[in-house]
Amino acid sequence: xxxxxxxxxxxxxxxxxxxxxxxxxxxxxxxxxxxxxxxxxxxxxxxxxxxxxxxxxxxxxxxxxxxxxxxxxxxxxxxxxxxxxxxxxxxxxxxxxxxxxxxxxxxxxxxxxxxxxxxxxxxxxxxxxxxxxxxxxxxxxxxxxxxxxxxxxxxxxxxxxxxxxxxxxxxxxxxxxxxxxxxxxxxxxxxxxxxxxxxxxxxxxxxxxxxxxxxxxxxxxxxxxxxxxxxxxxxxxxxxxxxxxxxxxxxxxxxxxxxxxxxxxxxxxxxxxxxxxxxxxxxxxxxxxxxxxxxxxxxxxxxxxxxxxxxxxxxxxxxxxxxxxxxxxxxxxx
Amino acid sequence: xxxxxxxxxxxxxxxxxxxxxxxxxxxxxxxxxxxxxxxxxxxxxxxxxxxxxxxxxxxxxxxxxxxxxxxxxxxxxxxxxxxxxxxxxxxxxxxxxxxxxxxxxxxxxxxxxxxxxxxxxxxxxxxxxxxxxxxxxxxxxxxxxxxxxxxxxxxxxxxxxxxxxxxxxxxxxxxxxxxxxxxxxxxxxxxxxxxxxxxxxxxxxxxxxxxxxxxxxxxxxxxxxxxxxxxxxxxxxxxxxxxxxxxxxxxxxxxxxxxxxxxxxxxxxxxxxxxxxxxxxxxxxxxxxxxxxxxxxxxxxxxxxxxxxxxxxxxxxxxxxxxxxxxxxxxxxxxxxxxxxxxxxxxxxxxxxxxxxxxxxxxxxxxxxxxxxxxxxxxxxxxxxxxxxxxxxxxxxxxxxxxxxxxxxxxxxxxxxxxxxxxxxxxxxxxxxxxxxxxxxxxxxxxxxxxxxxxxxxxxxxxxxxxxxxxxxxxxxxxxxxxxxxxxxxxxxxxxxxxxxxxxxxxxxxxxxxxxxxxxxxxxxxxxxxxxxxxxxxxxxxxxxxxxxxxxxxxxxxxxxxxxxxxxxxx
Numbered sequence: 001x002x003x004x005x006x007x008x009x010x011x012x013x014x015x016x017x018x019x020x021x022x023x024x025x026x027x028x029x030x031x032x033x034x035x036x037x038x039x040x041x042x043x044x045x046x047x048x049x050x051x052x053x054x055x056x057x058x059x060x061x062x063x064x065x066x067x068x069x070x071x072x073x074x075x076x077x078x079x080x081x082x083x084x085x086x087x088x089x090x091x092x093x094x095x096x097x098x099x100x101x102x103x104x105x106x107x108x109x110x111x112x113x114x115x116x117x118x119x120x121x122x123x124x125x126x127x128x129x130x131x132x133x134x135x136x137x138x139x140x141x142x143x144x145x146x147x148x149x150x151x152x153x154x155x156x157x158x159x160x161x162x163x164x165x166x167x168x169x170x171x172x173x174x175x176x177x178x179x180x181x182x183x184x185x186x187x188x189x190x191x192x193x194x195x196x197x198x199x200x201x202x203x204x205x206x207x208x209x210x211x212x213x214x215x216x217x218x219x220x221x222x223x224x225x226x227x228x229x230x231x232x233x234x235x236x237x238x239x240x241x242x243x244x245x246x247x248x249x250x251x252x253x254x255x256x257x258x259x260x261x262x263x264x265x266x267x268x269x270x271x272x273x274x275x276x277x278x279x280x281x282x283x284x285x286x287x288x289x290x291x292x293x294x295x296x297x298x299x300x301x302x303x304x305x306x307x308x309x310x311x312x313x314x315x316x317x318x319x320x321x322x323x324x325x326x327x328x329x330x331x332x333x334x
Numbered sequence: 335x336x337x338x339x340x341x342x343x344x345x346x347x348x349x350x351x352x353x354x355x356x357x358x359x360x361x362x363x364x365x366x367x368x369x370x371x372x373x374x375x376x377x378x379x380x381x382x383x384x385x386x387x388x389x390x391x392x393x394x395x396x397x398x399x400x401x402x403x404x405x406x407x408x409x410x411x412x413x414x415x416x417x418x419x420x421x422x423x424x425x426x427x428x429x430x431x432x433x434x435x436x437x438x439x440x441x442x443x444x445x446x447x448x449x450x451x452x453x454x455x456x457x458x459x460x461x462x463x464x465x466x467x468x469x470x471x472x473x474x475x476x477x478x479x480x481x482x483x484x485x486x487x488x489x490x491x492x493x494x495x496x497x498x499x500x501x502x503x504x505x506x507x508x509x510x511x512x513x514x515x516x517x518x519x520x521x522x523x524x525x526x527x528x529x530x531x532x533x534x535x536x537x538x539x540x541x542x543x544x545x546x547x548x549x550x551x552x553x554x555x556x557x558x559x560x561x562x563x564x565x566x567x568x569x570x571x572x573x574x575x576x577x578x579x580x581x582x583x584x585x586x587x588x589x590x591x592x593x594x595x596x597x598x599x600x601x602x603x604x605x606x607x608x609x610x611x612x613x614x615x616x617x618x619x620x621x622x623x624x625x626x627x628x629x630x631x632x633x634x635x636x637x638x639x640x641x642x643x644x645x646x647x648x649x650x651x652x653x654x655x656x657x658x659x660x661x662x663x664x665x666x667x668x669x670x671x672x673x674x675x676x677x678x679x680x681x682x683x684x685x686x687x688x689x690x691x692x693x694x695x696x697x698x699x700x701x702x703x704x705x706x707x708x709x710x711x712x713x714x715x716x717x718x719x720x721x722x723x724x725x726x727x728x729x730x731x732x733x734x735x736x737x738x739x740x741x742x743x744x745x746x747x748x749x750x751x752x753x754x755x756x757x758x759x760x761x762x763x764x765x766x767x768x769x770x771x772x773x774x775x776x777x778x779x780x781x782x783x784x785x786x787x788x789x790x791x792x793x794x795x796x797x798x799x800x801x802x803x804x805x806x807x808x809x810x811x812x813x814x815x816x817x818x819x820x821x822x823x824x825x826x827x828x829x830x831x832x833x834x835x836x837x838x839x840x841x842x843x844x845x846x847x848x849x850x851x852x853x854x855x856x857x858x859x860x861x862x863x864x865x866x867x868x869x870x871x872x873x874x875x876x877x878x879x880x881x882x883x884x885x886x887x888x889x890x891x892x893x894x895x896x897x898x899x900x901x902x903x904x905x
Contacts, residue, residue, distance in 0.1 A: 035776075036765045037758065039677030058623065059758050060681055191751075191780040277752040281776040282761055295603075296623050296754050 008324055011317035018314060022071035032062040034069035034285035043297045057303045058296035059282075061289075067306055069285030074314070077200050077280070078270050082263040084205030089212035090255055096170040096213070097220025098243055102163040109153035111164065113145045170217075174210035182207055186269065190278040200273075200280060204266050212258045216251060223250050253328060260322035264315050271311060287311050360901045361593040362882065364616040365605045369564050369598050374545040375501035375552070376452055376459040381891060382596070387501060389569055389594065389897070391552035394426055394445070394498030396586050399888035399895060402804045404495045405586050408432055408440060408502060408553070413484075415494060421470070422489035424497040428480040433576040434504050434553055442474040442482035443515070447505035450514040453522040454536050458545075466500060468493060471519050491844050492806055503551055508542060509535050555589030555897070567596045589897045610634065615879040618893045622684040622755075625875035639880050642686055642873040644697050644889040646802040649687075649755070651763075652866040654793055656827040658738045659745055666864040667709075668719035669745075669795070672766040673759070674711035675869055682758035687870040692857035695871050697889075698804065701850055703857040709867065713770050731771035744773035745794035748787060751778035756797045759869065788825040796825065799872075803890070807853060808841040813865065828865030 031051040032038065037060035041049040044056040046063075054063040095104075124138040152158035189203055223229065224247065232242045273279030274288025282289060287307040294303040370383035375391050378384050388396075396407035406412055406429075413424040432440040449472060452462040468487040475481035484497050505512065513535045517526045527533055544551060547558060553576065556569035570593050577587040597614050599605040606624050609617045620628070625642075628634045651673065653660040660666055675689045690696050691706040717727075725733045725743060732742035747763060749756035757778065764774040779787065787793050800812065811817050814837050815829025840856060843849040860866075874893040878885055881902050886895025 033768070035761055036768070037681070037761045039674055039681050039762060042681040058681075058754070059761055061761070192783060194751075194777055194779050277778070278780075281778055282757050283764055283774075283776050293754075299627075 004324065008320055011320040014313050014317045015321070018071050019075070021068055022075050025068040025072050028068065030062070030065050030068070032065045034065055035061065035283035037061060043300050046302050054306055055300070055302040057290055057293035057300065059293055061293070063290060063302060063306055066285045066290050067287070067310060070287040070290070070307065071310070073280065073284060073286050074267055077197050078263060078267045081201045081204035082259060082266045084201060085209050085262055085266070086212065086255060086259045088206065089209040090216055090251070092170050092209065093213040093216025094220050094243065094248060094251070096167045097217040098224055098247060099166045101165040101167045104164045104166050105161040106164045107153060107159055107161050109149045109158035111162070112152050112158070113149035116148055117142060117145045170213070174213055177207065178210050183269070186273065187276065187278060190273055195273070195278070195280055197280065197284065200270065204269060208262065208266070212262055215254060215258055219251055219254050220247065223247050253325065257322050257325040260318050260325060264318040264322070268315060360591050361595060362591045362616060362896055362899055363595045363597055363614045364896065365608065365614045366596045366598045367619070368600055370567065372545040373558065374458060375503070376457070376462045377545065378461065385892060386567065386569065386596070389556045390554040390558065391501035392554050393500055393502060395495060397890060398586060399890040400886055402888070402890070404805070407586055409498060413494065413498060417489040420488060422486045422493060423483050424486060424493065425481070425483040426498065427478065430480065431576055431579065432553065435572065438504070438506055440502065440553055441479045443479070444502050444505050445482055446472045446474060447509055447514060448500065448503045449519055450517070450522055451503060451508070451539060452500065453519060454539065455523065455527050456536055457539060462500065466496070469497065490842065492808070495805060502553065507551060508539055511535070556594065565598055567598070569594045591896060591899055594896055609638070609877055615882065616876070616894065616896070618874060618876045620875040620877060622686045622875065625686065626684040628877060637880060638877045641876045641878065641887055643876065643887045643893050644695065645872050645874040645893070646695060646804065646889060647799050647872045648690065648693065648802065649797065649799050649869045649872065650866045651869060652796045652798070652826045653864065654791060654795070654827060655865055656791055657794055659743065659794065662723045663863050664719045664723035668716040668723070670709045670864055670867045671712045671716040671719065672763055673709070673867065673869060674762055674766065677711070678759050678762060679870055682755040683870070683872065686873045686875055689870050690868050692860050693802070693809065693868055694853060694857060700846065701853045703854040706857060706861050711766070713766060717770055727771060733771055742773070746775045746777045747795050747797060748777045748779060748784060748793040749797040750781050750784055759797055789820045791827065807849060809856070810837050810841055813837060826865040828863065833859060
């Protein structure tokens with residue numbers, strides 16, 4: 001392991017402390033729970049009221065409790081959301097980069113069945129919010145997919161294998177998602193679909209993959225052209241074997257550094273949404289909630305300083321680690 | 335010698351030009367939270383539009399906000415009322431001196447034309463059609479062109495004021511051929527408007543641009559001189575106005591400021607900054623936290639008058655009585671005991687509000703039922719009430735009731751996202767409920783989505799504001815069983831034949847004694863049944879530059895009477 005600069009250790013230390021505190025937050029003997037108000041100690045400075053060592057905000061919430069449990073929210077929301085985003089981006093980026101537009105051959109029958117499934121999903125998806133008993137007919141119609149594939153597959157036309165333009169499909173989907181500014185899309189979604197920890201993970205994870213996917217796709221296209229992949233093909237290894245055993249491991253460094261960068265982005269986004277009042281409900285602790293409460297009492301410096309400082313340190317620490325990982329990945333590639 | 339005189343004169347001219355400029359024409363700059371969108375007197379898009387329309391048009395009656403009563407404006411007195419089983423009759427006479435800006439007298443025929451314009455299909459008057467549909471016909475006196483009688487539906491107390499509360503339009507400018515006169519008011523339907531002449535009049539009315547040109551067609555004291563949508567709107571006093579000779583004797587016809595400039599500043603922080611930088615003179619509806627900051631600032635209090643008139647806006651917690659959890663009044667009472675109103679008043683609104691036992695303001699001494707005990711913050715009483723309602727606490731502290739499928743006891747609180755006061759109330763209730771083992775989830779949602787959820791009954795407990803007024807005590811839209819469902823405003827689902835009858839009698843009550851008896855009874859029933867709990871009535875924090883006096887502060891929106899403002903001479 002190369003020698004790391006001092007600030008790398010500080011960053012790692014801070015993130016370690018944060019992880020430890022967030023995991024052990026429920027076991028601390030805190031007099032107040034997250035989202036609990038103390039109507040007799042509104043905007044109380046640090047130490048001025050018993051039990052409020054870091055003071056309270058304009059809604060009477062204990063700043064220390066909100067900080068600790070807010071760190072836990074980072075673990076419960078931002079981390080899973082970034083993991084989901086990374087999984088989606090890696091799967092799609094790898095597939096698009098490796099198979100491109102003319103290396104993934106599919107029988108026409110499979111294409112027809114997949115198209116049928118897509119049409120059924122597009123027809124039923126808008127009904128999920130309006131009709132209660134929509135899942136059963138949806139599932140029944142989808143059950144016809146294998147039957148359709150079987151029937152079409154029996155014909156000569158259905159048996160012909162054609163290359164599927166996977167790269168174009170995935171890039172089109174990414175372009176569609178990127179065509180609307182993501183924060184605006186997120187704000188719009190959060191306004192009509194109140195966020196919970198689970199839905200926040202899904203929304204954040206499923207909206208922000210295109211950037212990482214493009215990076216991984218580009219890297220995979222580069223790897224695919226390397227001689228050792230050609231050698232593996234010449235040796236007769238199957239496509240999945242080449243992809244999983246030889247191509248994908250080369251992406252590890254890039255995925256890890258991108259994961260860290262996107263983790264910083266998702267943390268900032270979750271905090272922004274809570275700050276705007278459209279993120280998680282007020283009973284879920286979030287540093288963004290504390291920062292939003294600072295607008296109600298600008299004179300309460302402690303409501304800005306503590307969560308703002310924690311957020312800044314966390315984002316900087318992740319950036320430092322991501323930068324180091326990026327350099328490592330770069331030197332490895334050289 | 336000539337040179338000396340010339341130099342002296344030049345010096346005097348220069349000295350004169352160095353003197354302080356003469357005091358500017360009195361101007362009042364008011365902060366508006368949003369654009370009025372349209373100034374059409376029949377659309378009244380929002381409260382800003384209503385304020386501008388009231389300054390540029392005139393109706394027969396006006397509200398004397400300070401004394402909370404209706405007073406004659408264009409009419410020379412309040413209407414004479416007659417009634418029988420099938421109809422009610424309201425007779426008005428327009429002031430003899432009332433004229434349009436071109437000198438033409440304002441006549442009963444103008445009122446008749448206005449009523450017809452409010453009924454014409456194809457014009458933006460749906461709101462007027464719904465609100466003034468009770469006016470069935472108009473009879474103009476053959477002897478006096480200013481006297482007329484409105485023939486209305488069978489009598490209701492609201493009709494006395496409603497019959498004179500719409501802006502009058504000039505017939506001679508908008509229908510010079512007097513085409514609409516030929517069609518009786520009741521027959522002004524789509525069939526009648528297919529006649530080419532009538533259609534032409536409607537076309538002219540639509541093209542008149544009433545939504546952007548008040549002043550030309552209004553008899554009010556002001557005319558529009560500038561409107562930059564989303565930025566500012568400026569009204570200027572007419573130089574010669576028909577009511578100028580009446581200014582001293584008829585207070586409701588006062589119009590002192592020469593210019594009224596409305597600055598549209600949606601953001602509250604920017605509005606506060608504008609107030610502090612002396613860019614606006616009047617800022618009403620200041621957020622309590624900002625108002626408290628102004629009160630603590632010596633420089634602000636030296637320059638600004640800070641006022642907190644009452645308002646008729648109340649913050650309520652409404653229970654969905656159709657949900658099994660809240661179907662029992664005892665449970666609703668129990669939850670009410672978990673709301674710490676004094677703490678909320680202190681923490682959420684900086685004591686700019688006051689508690690009430692019901693939907694009548696405690697400051698309406700005549701109608702307020704002071705014999706009722708206000709709910710106190712008492713978790714012990716809440717647990718006792720839950721036990722009486724059949725709920726039992728299990729070993730883990732949760733509440734179970736074998737009578738209901740839903741258990742343990744839990745509910746969600748729905749409220750408008752981004753409102754700090756609602757968030758504070760919801761967090762306080764959640765904290766108190768958690769201490770006795772009730773799980774509460776918060777559900778902040780966007781405003782229109784909240785309304786949709788309330789209308790479809792998809793909520794447990796909601797927080798929102800209701801705005802009342804001192805003139806009518808009609809609670810049918812809020813609590814009558816026929817107002818439930820997607821079209822009505824009775825979101826709680828409350829209502830029984832007995833309470834429905836009480837609400838109907840209350841809406842029809844005329845004399846004060848009957849109204850008082852019924853209102854006190856109404857408050858008692860609402861406190862017992864608790865379909866909704868009034869948490870507090872808000873005050874309307876207002877800041878006005880101290881150079882203005884005679885502010886006409888009142889509990890009616892917007893809280894001040896700008897037409898009466900007097901500017902103190904500058905030192």
